[in-house]
Amino acid sequence: MRTLEVVLPAEVRSYPVFIGRGLLAELGRIAAERAFPRRIAVITDETVAGLYGDTALAALEGVGYAAELLAIPPGEGAKTLDTAAMLYDSLIQKKFDRGCGICALGGGVVGDVAGFVAATYLRGLPWIQVPTTLLAQVDSSVGGKTGVNHPAGKNLIGAFWQPAFVLVDPEVLGTLPRRQLHAGLAEVVKTALIGDRELFAQLEGNWEGFLAGDSELLEGAIHRACRVKAEVVSRDERETGLRRVLNFGHTLGHALEAATGYGYFLHGEAVAWGMIGAAWLSWRRGLLGEGEGKRVESLLLSLPKPLLPEIPREKFREHLRRDKKIVAGRLHYVLLAGIGEAVVDGGVREEDLLSALEYLRTLEAQP
Ligand SMILES: NC(=O)c1ccc[n+]([C@@H]2O[C@H](COP(=O)([O-])OP(=O)(O)OC[C@H]3O[C@@H](n4cnc5c(N)ncnc54)[C@H](O)[C@@H]3O)[C@@H](O)[C@H]2O)c1
Ligand SMILES: [Zn+2]
CATH class of the missing domain: 3.40.50.1970 (Rossmann fold)
Structure with missing residues (x-):
């Protein structure tokens, strides 16, 4: 234990x-x-x-x-x-x-x-x-x-x-349906990306085992992921600021869930797409190196999840705007400065998020 x-x-x-x-x-x-x-x-x-x-x-x-x-x-x-x-x-x-x-x-x-x-x-x-x-x-x-x-x-x-x-x-x-397990793995990847570089390497190195639900691998990863979450919660019990990093990939993810009427994606699946977009934005803003960006993208692309359906740009914009983090005026967006290192950035604009959606589309077009 x-x-x-x-x-x-x-x-x-x-x-x-x-x-x-x-x-x-x-x-x-x-x-x-x-x-x-x-x-x-x-x-x-x-x-x-x-x-x-x-x-x-x-x-x-x-x-x-x-x-x-x-x-x-x-x-x-x-x-x-x-x-x-x-x-x-x-x-x-x-x-x-x-x-x-x-x-x-x-x-x-x-x-x-x-x-x-x-x-x-x-x-x-x-x-x-x-x-x-x-x-x-x-x-x-x-x-x-x-x-x-x-x-x-x-x-x-x-x-x-x-x-x-x-x-x-x-x-x-x-006994958990495989789809639920994979959606949960997206949150494990998120935790690794915001706070545990070594966990990310373990996920990469044993990805097939994780996807198959190997309980020994999962036990180790759950322990590491809970440790990161516990540390964040310890420093910000009432969610005033620091806990925000836990929302990595979630602004885009929530908009994808909402724009597809909930029920198309499981939460974790939408967040997996959202994290690919957020990693791309991190790279575009010069925060995340291209090599690390590609590692993040390739792991998340190989997580089984539904394809992105056609979402009109305006509809997506509407759902982004409904997100309370944007309505409050400035958008506090979580980016990566490296694998295992999240930063909150005040300079990401709505247009950037729409570009990220376009980027996700180009990925889907690839065979
Ligand atoms: N409080 C928080 O900080 C926090 C954080 C993230 C998400 N959430 C909330 O969590 C909810 C989603 O949780 P979830 O994804 O666990 O969904 P869920 O609780 O609906 O469980 C998913 C499905 O799996 C079944 N199930 C549960 N355990 C099983 C098992 N061991 N074997 C087989 N089937 C099993 C359930 O009956 C259910 O049908 C959302 O409402 C979300 O808002 C809360
Ligand atoms: Zn989540």
């Missing part, structure tokens, strides 16, 4: 991230060691409940915990206030009180909703994150951002609420 610590300002409790194959079966032991409340609502989705619900409950009950499974429908559509309200109803009906805890067992959707419920039910209950998608294991489970969507936009309602600990078992990725 590998452990790392998310160190936070004194007024917020720091917490550990435990990473290891087979750790799900140790959930109860670890919770007990950390004196986590003895009654736990395990919030999950129906798919994950079917795959890992029994293992999680057995791990908790085996050491004397009282645990109950509360399952929401799978997918982004369930990340709503209605789902949160349904969960509040169940918790009230089952008489969960301030002496109880919550465990989020699932992908980023479950983590965000369960975390939001944990942050708000009875003004806040302690909670545990057990992420089961690669995206959740390297990204959403570390950092304490929780929330739900609103018809007017994603993640508009939420809270910062840090978990008591995060438990990552890379073995559960064995």
